[in-house]
Amino acid sequence: MSQSLVDDVDDPAEAALGLARPVDAGQEPPSVPGRRAGIGRFLLRRPGLLLSGAVLVLVVLASFWPDLFTSQDPLKGVPSENFRAPSGSHWFGTDELGRDVFSRVVHGAQLSLKATIIAVLVAFVVGGLLGVVAGFVGRWVDDVLMRFVDVLLSIPALFLSLALVTALGYGTVKVAVAVGIASVASFARVARAEVLRVRQAVFVEASRASGARWYSVLGRHVLPNAAGPVIVLATLDFGASILAVSALSFLGYGAPPPAPEWGTLISDGRNYLANAWWLTALPGLAIAATVLSTNRIARALDGEWSRQR
């Protein structure tokens, strides 16, 4: 059928080779202080990673306590102060109604972060469930579910999201669900591959042989050991979801107008591109910085840290 996006472990022999990978859940390294110093050194050698973490902390703070960053109202403008270029009193300038753009970006973080988290959760839960069931049950269930996943993969993500938006309607949450469903397929594939890999491990066989029920094998042995790569995928998907959600809200399917969603801010600013560059450039910078940071952190989680150790 289609080329797989993610490496698939179809061959049992290959899956058995996965045994060689360390499965270290529940084994604390002996010296905790030494490990902590390791993290510090690891971060100090990567200023970019440190900066990414800082950006992400700021975005999270902004979405829970926007008042920490700005005291200006994101919705109320001073008409006489419209189209002011960025300055000390208005860091990101003001828009056509005299609203402070920086305050709108800060308050928009909440909407955009909420949508992104919903999208990632939907993809993680639905995709993970599909993958775990397919990998754990096997046989025809596996075949049916994975063929379905292949079909999802064959429809370009944006088209699938748009079809779901058509069916569900507009709004931040609906857009988030649409984006989440569109990335279910890759989660299902990774989760299935991991479950297949762990299922072959000796300790799973041992727990089966000693009479553990299927649910305890699944819950205590398979899931905890299969979770890692799926969680890395979730961090990667976080950046992609921010982009997808903002694209859909740019197209006008997100929260209705006065709400300062990031994509909406840019599409509003688009009308004044010729005379007020800051209305598009600066909110976009916020999106780009956030996505860049989450992608950098995902890359660190995906191997750099474990290779270092």
Added chain:
Amino acid sequence: MRRYVIKRLAQAVGVLWAAYTVSFLVLDFLPGDPVTAMAGAGMDSGDVDPARLAALRHEYGFDKPILAQYADYLGRAVRGDFGDAVSTGRPVTSTLADALPQTLQLTGAALLLAVLLGGGLAVVATYTSQRWLRQLLLSLPPLGVSVPTFWVGLLLVEVFSFRLHWFPAFGNDGLRGLVLPALTLAIPTGALVAQVLAKSLLTALDQAYVETARAKGAGRWRVHLRHALRNASLPALTVVGLLVGQLIAGSVVVETVFSRDGLGRVTAAAVTVQDIPVVQGVVVFGALIFVATNLLVDLVYPLLDPRIVVASDRRASFV
């Protein structure tokens, strides 16, 4: 070889059927009555005449059981009839076909740019012995995949249209109007191509055959392009095959940014007025592009790497 192609074509048809079914389920089962949406499309008031609703229901067959509806629609879709666009009344197939050339031009140009820029970046970054240049070049692709396409498009318009007046900001006219949209669409794709190609080039340069070629006196540039690049291009080719569908879908955003006519604009408009037949047609078309490019990529593989044979009973595999 022929049996292989026939088998792949059969699989492709299977995927298309399933994509059609998924879009049918999504659009006709989920909340929101399509008929009310259709009748309301293009009208200002929310009130819709009940008689008109009933007539529409009958016309579209929504008064029949769901399975009968499905069979009916599928039968027509197989014959290339995806129904009529609700907003214009024109057949979906010709609506899409009219918009397609503009979009194919855009995505074709974007694909070319993505491969040239992304590939060029990867080749230069792995070839150069200047550490700073390599690090600079390799830091670009992660940036390229992290920026929102619509934002890049607007920035390009701001700089190259409004300030420098080099290219038109909007519209479909000619080659000059194609430059900025194609570049915008090419950036995320090109970045991915660069990432994959740079990684596989580095792997390839470590292989024994590269050592052999060097030992036999081949120049560095020749080893890089003739020996390493040819082998390293396979993973990049796979990625390109997977990304063509995303490029077509990306036209929705890019054509909106640059106010270009094309499939993307048609799709965006259809979603806005909940024009279900058009959206369904677009989804199936997206799947068709995906299936077709993957088939093409699999058939091109043996040309690049003669060790790959197209087996009659298995997928392209190493021997």
